[in-house]
Amino acid sequence: MTITDYERVPTVSTEQNAVLAEKLKRLWETEPGIAGFFSTVDHKEIGIRYIITAFAFLIAGGLEAALMRWQLAWPGRHALTPEQYDQLFSTHGMTMIFLYAGPVLSGFSNYLWPLLLGARDMALPRLNALSYWIYLCAGIFLYAAFAFGFGPNDGWFNYVPLAARAYNAGPNIDFYALGMILLGISTTVGSINFVVTFLRMRAPGMSINRVPILIWGTLTASAANIFAIPAVSLAFFLLWMDRNVGTHFFDVTTGGSAMLWQHLFWMFGHPWVYAIVLPAMGMVSDGLPVFVRRPLVGYTVVALATVATMVLGFGVWVHHMFATGLPSVSLSFFSAASLIIAVPSSVGVFAWIATIWTGRPVFTTAFMFFASVIVLFVIGGVSGFMTGSVPVDWQLTDTYFIVAHIHYVLIGINVFPVVGATYFWFPKFTGRMMDERLGRWNFWTMFIGFNIGFFPMHISGLLGMPRRVYTYADGMGWDWLNLITSIGSYIFAIGVLLFLINVWKSYRKGSLAGDNPWDAPSLEWATTSPPPPYNFVVIPTVASRHPLWEDRLQQHEGEGSHVDAGLVLDHGREAIGTSSLDATPDIILRMPRDSYAPVILALTATTIFIGLAFHLWWLAALGALATGVDIIGWLWPERALGETKEPAING
Amino acid sequence: MTGAGDKADAVVPLTWGVTIISIAVILIISLLVAGAIWRRPGIAPQPAGSKIAVDEKTDGLSWIWIGVGISSLVLLFTVVWTMVVLAKVTSPATKPALTVEITGHQWWWQVRYLSNDPSQVFSTANEIHIPTGQPVLFKLIGADVIHSFWIPALGGKTDAIPGQTNETWLEAHTPGLYRGQCTEYCGLQHAKMGMLLIAQTPQDFAAWRAHQLQSPARPTDGGQWAGLANFITHCSSCHAVRGTDAAGSLGPDLSHLMQRHTIAAGSLPNDPQDLDRWIADPQGVKPGALMPKPELSANERASIISYLKTLN
Numbered sequence: 001m002t003i004t005d006y007e008r009v010p011t012v013s014t015e016q017n018a019v020l021a022e023k024l025k026r027l028w029e030t031e032p033g034i035a036g037f038f039s040t041v042d043h044k045e046i047g048i049r050y051i052i053t054a055f056a057f058l059i060a061g062g063l064e065a066a067l068m069r070w071q072l073a074w075p076g077r078h079a080l081t082p083e084q085y086d087q088l089f090s091t092h093g094m095t096m097i098f099l100y101a102g103p104v105l106s107g108f109s110n111y112l113w114p115l116l117l118g119a120r121d122m123a124l125p126r127l128n129a130l131s132y133w134i135y136l137c138a139g140i141f142l143y144a145a146f147a148f149g150f151g152p153n154d155g156w157f158n159y160v161p162l163a164a165r166a167y168n169a170g171p172n173i174d175f176y177a178l179g180m181i182l183l184g185i186s187t188t189v190g191s192i193n194f195v196v197t198f199l200r201m202r203a204p205g206m207s208i209n210r211v212p213i214l215i216w217g218t219l220t221a222s223a224a225n226i227f228a229i230p231a232v233s234l235a236f237f238l239l240w241m242d243r244n245v246g247t248h249f250f251d252v253t254t255g256g257s258a259m260l261w262q263h264l265f266w267m268f269g270h271p272w273v274y275a276i277v278l279p280a281m282g283m284v285s286d287g288l289p290v291f292v293r294r295p296l297v298g299y300t301v302v303a304l305a306t307v308a309t310m311v312l313g314f315g316v317w318v319h320h321m322f323a324t325g326l327p328s329v330s331l332s333f334f335s336a337a338s339l340i341i342a343v344p345s346s347v348g349v350f351a352w353i354a355t356i357w358t359g360r361p362v363f364t365t366a367f368m369f370f371a372s373v374i375v376l377f378v379i380g381g382v383s384g385f386m387t388g389s390v391p392v393d394w395q396l397t398d399t400y401f402i403v404a405h406i407h408y409v410l411i412g413i414n415v416f417p418v419v420g421a422t423y424f425w426f427p428k429f430t431g432r433m434m435d436e437r438l439g440r441w442n443f444w445t446m447f448i449g450f451n452i453g454f455f456p457m458h459i460s461g462l463l464g465m466p467r468r469v470y471t472y473a474d475g476m477g478w479d480w481l482n483l484i485t486s487i488g489s490y491i492f493a494i495g496v497l498l499f500l501i502n503v504w505k506s507y508r509k510g511s512l513a514g515d516n517p518w519d520a521p522s523l524e525w526a527t528t529s530p531p532p533p534y535n536f537v538v539i540p541t542v543a544s545r546h547p548l549w550e551d552r553l554q555q556h557e558g559e560g561s562h563v564d565a566g567l568v569l570d571h572g573r574e575a576i577g578t579s580s581l582d583a584t585p586d587i588i589l590r591m592p593r594d595s596y597a598p599v600i601l602a603l604t605a606t607t608i609f610i611g612l613a614f615h616l617w618w619l620a621a622l623g624a625l626a627t628g629v630d631i632i633g634w635l636w637p638e639r640a641l642g643e644t645k646e647p648a649i650n651g
Numbered sequence: 652m653t654g655a656g657d658k659a660d661a662v663v664p665l666t667w668g669v670t671i672i673s674i675a676v677i678l679i680i681s682l683l684v685a686g687a688i689w690r691r692p693g694i695a696p697q698p699a700g701s702k703i704a705v706d707e708k709t710d711g712l713s714w715i716w717i718g719v720g721i722s723s724l725v726l727l728f729t730v731v732w733t734m735v736v737l738a739k740v741t742s743p744a745t746k747p748a749l750t751v752e753i754t755g756h757q758w759w760w761q762v763r764y765l766s767n768d769p770s771q772v773f774s775t776a777n778e779i780h781i782p783t784g785q786p787v788l789f790k791l792i793g794a795d796v797i798h799s800f801w802i803p804a805l806g807g808k809t810d811a812i813p814g815q816t817n818e819t820w821l822e823a824h825t826p827g828l829y830r831g832q833c834t835e836y837c838g839l840q841h842a843k844m845g846m847l848l849i850a851q852t853p854q855d856f857a858a859w860r861a862h863q864l865q866s867p868a869r870p871t872d873g874g875q876w877a878g879l880a881n882f883i884t885h886c887s888s889c890h891a892v893r894g895t896d897a898a899g900s901l902g903p904d905l906s907h908l909m910q911r912h913t914i915a916a917g918s919l920p921n922d923p924q925d926l927d928r929w930i931a932d933p934q935g936v937k938p939g940a941l942m943p944k945p946e947l948s949a950n951e952r953a954s955i956i957s958y959l960k961t962l963n
Contacts, residue, residue, distance in 0.1 A: 082839040082938055155836050161813055162796040162838055167757075252814030258797060259812070293694070293703055297711035323799060323808040323835075325791075325817030328741045335737070336730045343723050349680065350718030354711035356687035362694040362703065371688060378680045382673035385726075389669055389733040391662040391740055394807020398799060398834040433699055464803045466834045469842035517699035552705040 010567045010576075010588065013538050021537050023570050028120070028533035030594055039594040041125035042533055046132045047111025048429065053136055054104035055500075058415075060143070061095035062493055064088045073486035075474035085470035086153045087172070091146050093156030094176070098183060099139050101276040101414045106131070106190050108421055109218040109279060111429065113194065115524035115531060116212050118203025118540040118563075120575040121591055123196040126598050126634065131190035133602030138183035141606060145175035145613075152176035155468060157269060157320075158239075160250040160261045165243045171613070174243060177236040178609045184233040185605065191222035191229075201575065202583040203523070205542035205561070209300065212522055212545075216303045217282025220310040221275035227314070228275070232268035235261055244615070259324065266317035274313040277409065278306055280417035281348055281377075284370045287417075287424050288352055290520040291367035292359025295546060295553070298351045305347035312341040322393045331390045338388030345381055349374055364518075365439030369420025372447050376412025380405060383458065398468075401461025407454045419446070419499055426503070427517045431529040432510030438502045446495030453488025456481045521546035526563040538566035539576050542583070572640065590641040597634040604630055655829065657786065657822040658806035661739045665732055672725060740806070743786030743820045750788045751779060755798025755811040755833065757941055758840035759903055759916040764860065765790070773863050774891075776903030777916050778847045779831075782856035783823050791817040799835035802848045808834050823850035828912070839939030845917025859910075866894025867906055867962045878958025881951045889942070892962065902942060908962040915940070926956050 013020065030040040040046070068088055071080045080088065110128065114121050122128045145151055150172045154163045163173045198219045202211065238249040239261070248254040250261050289296045296302065318326065318334035352374050361367055383405040387393045396402060419442075426434045460481040465472065472478055516525035525548055527536055540563045544550055547561035567576055573591040578584060604626035611620025637643035654663040697703055754761040763774045781787045791800050791811040801808040802821060809819040823829065833844035851859060870876045879895065887897035893906040908914075911921050918937055919925040928935075930952055933942040947955070 082842070086839065154838075159797055159835070162836070167796050167838065256814075258793075258814055294706035294708050298715045301712075301715055324810045324812060325815065328737060332734055332737060335733055339726050339730050339733070342726055343719060346719050346722040347715055350715045351711075353680070353683050353687050353718075354714030356684070357690070357714070358708055358711045359706060360691065360694055361688055362696055364696050371684060374684050375677075375681050379677055382676050385729070386666075386669045386673055389665060389729060389736075391733065391736045391807060392666050392669055394809075395662065395666060395803065397808060398836075427699070436696060464830075464832070466801075466832055466841075468836040471842055511699065514700040519697075519701065519703050519705075521705075549705050553707055 008588070010569055013565060013568045017537065020568065020570060021532070024534040024537065025532060027570065027573055030533065036594065038599045039596050041121070041129045041592060041594055041598070043110050043114050043122045043125065043128055044429075044531065044533075046128050047107050047109075049132055050103055050107025050110055050135070052107075053132075053139065054100050054107055057095050057099040057139060058104070058496075059500075061092050061100060062496065064092040064095065065489065066493060068092065069486040069489045071470065072472070072482050074483065075472050075476070075479050077471055080470065082470045083153065086468075087146070087149075087151040089468060090152040090155050090158075090176075094142065094152055096410060097156055097272075097276070098180070099135075099142070101410055102187065102272070103135055104418055105218065105221070105276060105279040105414070106135075106187075108283070108418070108425070109194065109214070110190075112214065112425065112524060113197055113218070114201065114535055115428075115527065116215060116522055117197070117201055117206060118523045118536060118542060119197070119201040120535055120539075120569075120573070121201075122193050123201050123589075124193045126592050126595050127189050127193050129595070129598035130601055131186045131193065133599045134182060134186035134189075134605060137602050137606040138179050138186060141182060141609060141613075142175065142179035145172070145179070150175050157265055158261075160239065160242075160258050161252065163239060163261075164250060166251075174240060174613055177240040177243075178613050180236045181233050181240075182606065182609050184229045184236075187225050188229050191225040194218055194222035195226070199580045200577050200589075202578050203540045203542050204567070204576065204578055204583055204585045206578075206583045208581055208583075209303075210542055210545045212282070213285035213296065213299070213302055213306070214279060214282035216306045217279035217285075220307050221278050224271045224275050224310050224313065228268040228271040231264045232272075235264035235268075238264075240612075244612075259321075262321050262324065263317070266320045267314075269320065270317040271310070271313045273409065274310050277413040278310060280414050280421075281373075282306070283417045283421040283424075284352060284373050285348065286522065287366060287370045287420060288355055289359070290424070290518050291362045291364055291370070292356050293362065294355065294359040295521075295549075296351060297354040297358065298347070299545065301347055302351045305344040308344040309341060312337060312344065316341055319388060319393070322390050323397055335388060335390045339385060342381060342385050342388075349378060349381075364423070365434070365436055365443055366420045366423035366518075368440075368443045369416050369423065372443070373413060373416050373420070376408055376416055376450075379455075380408030380412045383408060396461060398466055399461035400457045400465045400467055403467050404454055404457035404461060407457070411450060411454070416446075422499075422503065424518070425524075426506065426510075427513030428524055428529050428531070430507055430510070431513055432506055433513050433517060434506040434510060435502050438498060438505070442495055442498040442502055444495075445498055446492055449488050449491030449493070449495050451488070453485050453490075453492050456484045456488070460485070516548065519548075521549040523547055523563065536563070536566075538564070538568055541566050592638075592641060595634070597630055601627060601630045601634065654804065655827070656805040656824055657743065658740050658820065659804060661736055662807065665736045668732065669729060672729070743822065745786060747786045747788035747820055749781065749785070750790060751781070752790045752792065753779070753800055753811065754792045754794050755800070755837070755844075756794045757796065757838050758833070758844040758937070760798075760800075760833075760844070760846045761794070761903065764863075771864065773893075773906075774904040775863065775907065776905075776911075777845070777913065778849060778911050780849045780851055780856055780859050781821070781823060782853040783826055783850045784853065786820045786822045789819050789821065791819065796837050797835045798833045798837050798844070800831070801834045802829050802831040802846075804829045805848065810835055821848075823848070826850050826852055826855070830917075832917075840916075840937050843916060843918045843937050845913070847912055847917065862910075863907055867892065869894075870958060870961055874954055875958045875961055878954035878956070881947070881955050882958055885945050885947060885951075886955070905959070905962060908959055910963065923956055923960065926959060927952060930955065 030036040071077050153172050241247040248256045250256045316338045319338040387396050423434050460478050463477050465478045513529045543561045544556035550556045550560045575589045576585050577587040577589045604623050607623030608620050654660045750765045752763040760777050762779050793811040793813040798811040799808045805821040809817050829848040831846040889899040889902035891898045891904045914921045933940050
């Protein structure tokens, strides 16, 4: 290959070409077996791994919750010691918020983005692999500590001074701090990858007003992460230094500040909440229209509202700190902001209702999950609205009302959309349909169990039950509510189990799906199920928001979208780079081959953190050195990627 | 959801207001979703891959404008209402005459009545007496980690944070017992860090206060004197009793212990059996509590309890 190769004008194929497909398969296929397992950079492989890993953590977090609900089912129980209970609720929070809710959406987005965008892969495939491996390493790092009894024990938001050495002498918080910094690297590189992919990898013609809402959701979440993660990584790093090196950032006895932690944590924490729901809301916005047979109402408003929610999401962190004695002027500002953020959030709700109202529903399990999200979202939303009002929040904060709120948000707007999305995209992932009959049982068990379990928590909170108590006295009026909550949460757990059974059963012998089982409009349905390693034989050309519904909608521009005819890119692993707004093709991009560099980098980086955790400074130094060597190897210019010049004689 | 004081009275209507708005929103949206789904026959799921008609409609946008418009009005209304209530509860209508300093410790509350006259200052623990009908100022301090002070019936929470002094105020209309609880997770025994607020008529309060300022009566029999000696030996490095050599400040001041309703921050009723249970094995009652298990024989324990029973 020569340098001139990148400047060529790619040919356009107008017919499905078996020879071309075979050639592309050879170029893009991951080596089978163990070698391919560790070296693959295929976004589909990485996406599936993300989803499976995240679900494994969901199950772990669920089991932790089951133990806690066993303890709280009746007053005054001591099945768990306070220390065990504290580690359980802290690890449960850490698991669900950091190791499940974010990564599972990264998984779906990783798998779906290039397919939705008509691309061959993510913009930075090796970085994508790195992001997954570091996530896995950080998860194992945190859970290994938990397995040895050193799980976090000061709650997921880990307030100082309780988390300082003076009040928590064990290594628990050191593992938590280091694990979170490591995980932050994964989230950051993953987010950068999504932003670059959005700007560069859309199929020709897919201008930014034609991308699916899921893309908007993940894009805004990723952009937010890039700004939010540094705050929390810094906070954990300062805390680790306080605990291990003797600094005094959070030590009030020597001029440090306890409030600094809360500000840094929530400057990250609140945007993160939006980052783990906006992509899921995108799934609903893209999934519902397929099952009510009409385009989403108000695409532009919904896309803009997604961005607006995220921007406002950076201005509300203080609403977690209304009781900390801040001046009432700041309280007024953040209270108003916290209430006003409901305006863009409500756009999605009305858009979804209008879409169903004016369409005709197809009663699939996926539809039921997506439709139920609207109600759960509103319940989680209005409880947030109530806590946005400062004087009311002074009563509600740190009670079970907040526990109810966070679960309606995280389960209602993350788990329910994700399960719906699995029913929706499972045929694409595996080529097989999920069982609809079992799906009904799955939906109703989850929906009823969830509401029985979590709605009464609002009431226990209003009756004054504080959160994070390992037991409670009887006669407080909380007994029955807690018993109902425990029973409901077990019903919900059975619902999740039915889901897992359905996935397993359908994966093994579900009926065949074909390319487009739902007769859906977007590009991922234009290729086979599961898609080939190269996604599309020719690069699709896009002329509307609904390329596969154009024959029926008549809304496209010019002669319409093409999925069977388009640019041929077969001189190696190639993709097309397009302009940021209008997606006009302007460059042929060389995509990297499979590589061991990401998995090695993840391991060497983790070695640094293990060294720091055990104060084995030589190990940390060794890890840093190996990381440096690996980065040099990774960045070494490659001729095949056009990174070195070559005289054009051997073309 | 019902208030028993000025501050709570100002917030209760707002709490009900936003609750009713919230319930109404949930009902309306649920009805709309149900209506949207079932207003006409749906389409039964089709075999995979079959073509299903797609509607060309582009209408429905007015839903968003109307829905978001109404939501915005309600939200603006709530913002204004919130601001009005916030302004009302930020400081009391009259200047508080009484200031109480509350210090959150792992896992109990130190209650100190402040005064410009040092002879009028005294400490107690876990039970706060206030006079009815007048606002009381509370200064909140975190001795070790962050705690949060909350008497639900009288007002919202304020954190007690190390390194800063937060202020809040409460008022109670009628005499009574009001339960409170730490609401910021503060470690192993966060669950058992309760408190009681006892509102009394101003006369009763003045009498209580005068009594608190006195030293408890001296022991009257030999058993009690032995108990005092044991108390000084085993307990005084952490606990104080007015008028004795016991002046420890790590644990609650026990000067008038018998006047309290509960012990161990609301964990146990204050009666001789439970006192014995608590002294015999604090870790059994409150695992992780900072009170060590004292090395005491049953006789020594009994003598200490007979002494503690004199602390009226």
